[in-house]
Amino acid sequence: MSAPSLPPIPPSHPASGPPKPDGILELRVNSPSVRLYPVPAEHISDQPLATAAMTPGNVSPAGESICLLSGPLGDFLRYSRQEASKWLIDLAHDICDPVHLRGSLLVWKEQQKQWCPVANTDPLTASRYRYDLPAGVTVGLSKISHRERKSATEVTGNATTMANRVKARDGECWVTAVSDPLVNSHICPKRMEDHFARMIYETFTSLAPAPNLSIFHEIFGIPLTNSLDAWFDKYEIGLRFVSLNNYECHVFAIAPPNKVHTIFGVLPISTRYPVAHGFPACPPQPQANYVPPAGLFRWHYLQCVLKKFAHNNHKNLPNIYYSELPLRMEGDSDDDGTDSELEWPSKGLDLGRDVANSLEEREERHLATARWVSTTV
Numbered sequence: 001m002s003a004p005s006l007p008p009i010p011p012s013h014p015a016s017g018p019p020k021p022d023g024i025l026e027l028r029v030n031s032p033s034v035r036l037y038p039v040p041a042e043h044i045s046d047q048p049l050a051t052a053a054m055t056p057g058n059v060s061p062a063g064e065s066i067c068l069l070s071g072p073l074g075d076f077l078r079y080s081r082q083e084a085s086k087w088l089i090d091l092a093h094d095i096c097d098p099v100h101l102r103g104s105l106l107v108w109k110e111q112q113k114q115w116c117p118v119a120n121t122d123p124l125t126a127s128r129y130r131y132d133l134p135a136g137v138t139v140g141l142s143k144i145s146h147r148e149r150k151s152a153t154e155v156t157g158n159a160t161t162m163a164n165r166v167k168a169r170d171g172e173c174w175v176t177a178v179s180d181p182l183v184n185s186h187i188c189p190k191r192m193e194d195h196f197a198r199m200i201y202e203t204f205t206s207l208a209p210a211p212n213l214s215i216f217h218e219i220f221g222i223p224l225t226n227s228l229d230a231w232f233d234k235y236e237i238g239l240r241f242v243s244l245n246n247y248e249c250h251v252f253a254i255a256p257p258n259k260v261h262t263i264f265g266v267l268p269i270s271t272r273y274p275v276a277h278g279f280p281a282c283p284p285q286p287q288a289n290y291v292p293p294a295g296l297f298r299w300h301y302l303q304c305v306l307k308k309f310a311h312n313n314h315k316n317l318p319n320i321y322y323s324e325l326p327l328r329m330e331g332d333s334d335d336d337g338t339d340s341e342l343e344w345p346s347k348g349l350d351l352g353r354d355v356a357n358s359l360e361e362r363e364e365r366h367l368a369t370a371r372w373v374s375t376t377v
Helices: 047-053 073-083 085-096 158-170 190-205 226-233 294-309 332-336 347-376
Strands: 024-030 065-072 104-109 114-117 128-132 183-186 221-224 237-243 246-251 259-262 265-268
Touching (some): 024 073, 073 085, 190 294
Antiparallel strands (some): 024 065, 104 114
């Protein structure tokens, strides 16, 4: 959405917050525009309790403004890429007002001592940005998912059914085109339960969910390889929407020295395999039923951004995290990317089969990828 044609904010509105370090980009929102969430029920057992937990109260955070995101400009440029300021505008909407998109992005111009509107095509700079909502509009910020894992076990059979349906629907990994072995990657964590999943679906897709839509429905899953699933599950890789049925992988994890995240795992930086960051992804069967809509990946991508860039001002707000079940649930080995032989007794056989069955296919995929890369450089 293009920034509105607004006159610059007069100099009588100074940049809020403490002095910003050089080279750092900050995104802020005025505290009076934000309302805090109430303490949620201990167990969210029905939709009214979930709605209550997601309905802001009447209290605003203390202080003049809240720092939402902060980090070195170079890190932000790694993800904004050719989108320029549109990337930050989109994320500001998703944090503050994902349904109505009523705010506009402003940037503090130190030389002029004033806030100025930001256009989609403006380059991002190491500046203080502010998401400015219309007078009288208040919002609750998007909640943060931290995907806890505990030790108890719940066996339902739902996870296995979901995994089978996801793999039957797509047949291969969305990124690598590997067809076996595959892991069912959950876009929203299972511990979030159905009620919050339905609210996320409605908020970020603008579609009305079925009253009985479950977190174990195949629309909340995609097949990935083991390594990609481990990153996707921990919000260390996200799929950025490019166009209908086309996404781009963005890696938010930090690789060890002299290593790089490739589409087949963390490998030496000299590897010939394609780097995951910027690699295209798409649904293998886009016309199939229950392919996840772009809005669900929009929510997951937001969680990746929050994990990497959320400021303590934001992370320390009361009740800003989703309530999640403190249980270990069936299918968790899929989510955890576990290396435990107790939880994954067939690990050696599975990985051996993976290598044996996939080397030739990966080589073919590499050649196709090399041709794709050569056309985009």
